[in-house]
Amino acid sequence: MSVEMMASILPRAFLLKPGHLERDEEGNILDARSSVTLILAQSKKIVVDTGLDDEAELINERLAELGLVPEDVDIVVNTHDHPDHCGNNRLFTRARVLSGKGEARLKEGDSIAPGVWIMETPGHTLKSISVVCESSKRIVMAGDALPLMGNYLKWVPPRLHVDRDLAMKSMARIVEIADLVVPGHDSPFLVRERTRLTDLN
Numbered sequence: 001m002s003v004e005m006m007a008s009i010l011p012r013a014f015l016l017k018p019g020h021l022e023r024d025e026e027g028n029i030l031d032a033r034s035s036v037t038l039i040l041a042q043s044k045k046i047v048v049d050t051g052l053d054d055e056a057e058l059i060n061e062r063l064a065e066l067g068l069v070p071e072d073v074d075i076v077v078n079t080h081d082h083p084d085h086c087g088n089n090r091l092f093t094r095a096r097v098l099s100g101k102g103e104a105r106l107k108e109g110d111s112i113a114p115g116v117w118i119m120e121t122p123g124h125t126l127k128s129i130s131v132v133c134e135s136s137k138r139i140v141m142a143g144d145a146l147p148l149m150g151n152y153l154k155w156v157p158p159r160l161h162v163d164r165d166l167a168m169k170s171m172a173r174i175v176e177i178a179d180l181v182v183p184g185h186d187s188p189f190l191v192r193e194r195t196r197l198t199d200l201n
Contacts, residue, residue: 011041011115016062019185034085041113046075048141050088079143100127121145123167137179144184
């Protein structure tokens with residue numbers, strides 16, 4: 001079955017690249033790279049977060065494996081506007097770029113395609129959002145509202161946050177509804193099983 005045919009049934013999510021976070025012994029960030037996810041929802045092709053600008057070749061290669069090029073993407077959603085999450089927006093020249101900020105900002109409950117909707121998940125930033133994909137499992141692309149599986153396991157907020165209480169409430173909402181989480185800087189994981197995955201399918 002082709003990628004296009006699968007997309008006509010239920011939304012499907014494909015991990016284009018997992019996130020990564022490297023710190024030194026004092027906890028300072030040495031390297032931070034966001035997860036990048038593709039969602040196919042009927043005729044819509046959506047990319048959630050686009051990584052650092054030096055990852056363009058990797059993203060192009062992964063799209064090509066799925067029979068796509070960046071110009072095929074209709075919508076880019078940035079979970080927040082930090083450069084490690086929106087550095088490759090420029091690749092998607094035909095896409096409408098959406099986020100939790102600006103005049104046409106995405107808000108709680110907004111549907112961006114059949115089976116794909118928005119949760120407001122402030123805490124890391126005040127305008128952070130997460131993308132929910134109602135696939136065979138409910139997948140939440142959490143961005144830095146839940147950056148690492150360790151935040152969930154240890155139940156601690158993102159180290160970088162503007163409001164601790166909001167950050168904890170957002171994490172609680174994410175894990176309450178999600179079967180599978182794509183964290184901002186880690187591999188995807190199954191919430192109840194507490195196990196990491198290498199892909200979403």
